[in-house]
Amino acid sequence: MKRVFIVNPKSGSGEGVLLSNMIKEICASKKYEYDIHYTKYPKHATEIAKLYSNEKEPVIIYSIGGDGTLNEVVNGIVGSNNFLAVIPAGTGNDFIKSLKKGIYSVDLGQVNERYFINTASVGLDAQVCANLQGLRKLPIRPKDRYLFSILYTFLTYNYLDVCYKKDKEIKKKITLIAICNGRYYGGKYGIAPTAKLDDGLFDIYVADYIPKTKIPKLFKKLEEQTHMDSPYVSVMTSSYLTITSKKNLYCGIDGELIKGKHFEFKIHPKAIKIYNKDDFKIEKYFKKRNFN
Secondary structure, three states: OOEEEEEOOOHHHHHHHHHHHHHHHHHHHHOOOEEEEEOOOOOHHHHHHHOOOOOOOOOEEEEEEOHHHHHHHHHHHOOOOOEEEEEEOOOOOOHHHHOOOEEEEEEEEEEOOEEEOOEEEEEHHHHHHHHHHHHOOOOOOHHHHHHHHHHHHHHHOOOEEEEEEOOOEEEEEEEEEEEEOOOOEOOOEOOOOOOOOOOOOEEEEEEEOOOHHHHHHHHHHHHHOOHHHOOOEEEEEEOEEEEEEEEEEEEEEOOEEEEEEEEEEEEEEEEEEEEEOOOOOOHHHHHHOOOO
């Protein structure tokens, strides 16, 4: 099959470009048919992926970047017969941690008109992502930005009054709601340790109002994957959820952000075909560069 590589040249402080140079050599030596594209602006990866939607034979489209690049590629692949492959070159690289080796299909999430493959969330963690955008302009190491954003958000966060509905409507003040297809987000947080990519269900975590003095403990529990035991956290599974608010909310989806007052989440079972075989023998490179 033909291979298409979509590279975010800015991800991982240029790691994507280094990886693409390796891939050129390997493709040439193996005589693979391939194209390499470099993204130049937001949503460009989606545009590139859509260019291959009507090929006579399926192609393997590789996302080389972080989770935001992956989200753009997914939104370009959806509805086609093409395969998604991931070579992580960002700072978080969350989705790849939920994948197993092989060729198979996984579920795809949708919120309003946007698709996501890993996680979506509103509340504290989405605000962390929003604040993270501003930190990208400051002289802070990429690996430290998320921690800085957490600290800043913790100091300035206002809790949200929302209404969410699975089977019945619930109104409450919340700290966050995470809607998970994959298991990880934020680089190291195992938000949904029992989530499965192919069960046709979201794992949904609702954190009620938590006093700010107790929020650091929750993040520690998230890191240890023991947050399910917290009295502030409830867990449910569903293929559908709505969240509404009188005020505009941020919704984080695979590291990207959308904004609105109404979010409708639904899942599309086994809608994306995954190609996860180490054709390019670069796992040792990932480990050496601390990608895993």
